Amino acid sequence: MRKVFNLFGATAMAASLCSGGLAGVARAQDVPPGDAANGKRLYLATCFVCHGRSGQGGAMNGPAPILAKTAMPFDGFKAQLRQPINEMPAYSEAVMSDQQIADVYAFLQTLPGPLPTKDMAIFKD
Ligand code: HEC
Numbered sequence: 001m002r003k004v005f006n007l008f009g010a011t012a013m014a015a016s017l018c019s020g021g022l023a024g025v026a027r028a029q030d031v032p033p034g035d036a037a038n039g040k041r042l043y044l045a046t047c048f049v050c051h052g053r054s055g056q057g058g059a060m061n062g063p064a065p066i067l068a069k070t071a072m073p074f075d076g077f078k079a080q081l082r083q084p085i086n087e088m089p090a091y092s093e094a095v096m097s098d099q100q101i102a103d104v105y106a107f108l109q110t111l112p113g114p115l116p117t118k119d120m121a122i123f124k125d
Pocket residue numbers: 043046047048049050051060061062063064065066067072077080081084085086087088089091104
């Protein structure tokens with residue numbers, strides 16, 4: 001009897017891992033197409049004051065994270081704009097539409113991201 005339960009548990013776990021994996025892939029492809037040129041204009045009109053002209057990050061009362069080539073999924077990125085987790089100002093639908101957020105997201109993907117540590121000059125000596 002115990003063996004049956006173990007087998008059932010293992011199968012259920014494998015199934016949930018698989019569906020979780022597939023859901024992850026579906027989300028990754030769920031980025032709406034954005035206009036990077038318009039995103040650049042929007043970014044340089046709003047976000048750059050805290051996050052830096054090249055998305056390199058900056059400071060407000062605390063650190064404003066690096067946004068260049070953000071690995072955040074689009075849904076999470078949008079959620080941070082709609083309901084920021086801490087001190088960042090919120091951007092409602094009236095101020096920035098979903099399409100405009102997609103444009104900013106597309107622009108951020110065109111920026112060079114942070115250098116991998118192994119490529120930093122200070123670690124090469
Ligand atoms: C007044 C300063 C300020 C402005 C303007 C601002 N941010 Fe932020 N942002 C922050 C701070 C500070 C955080 C850290 C989390 C928090 O306070 O909510 C943050 C966090 C984020 C994060 C989460 C990044 C991560 O890796 O966790 C994203 C995405 C983001 N901002 C996007 C934007 C975009 C896009 C704009 C422009 C539409 C923008 N921010 C404008 C200060 C700012």
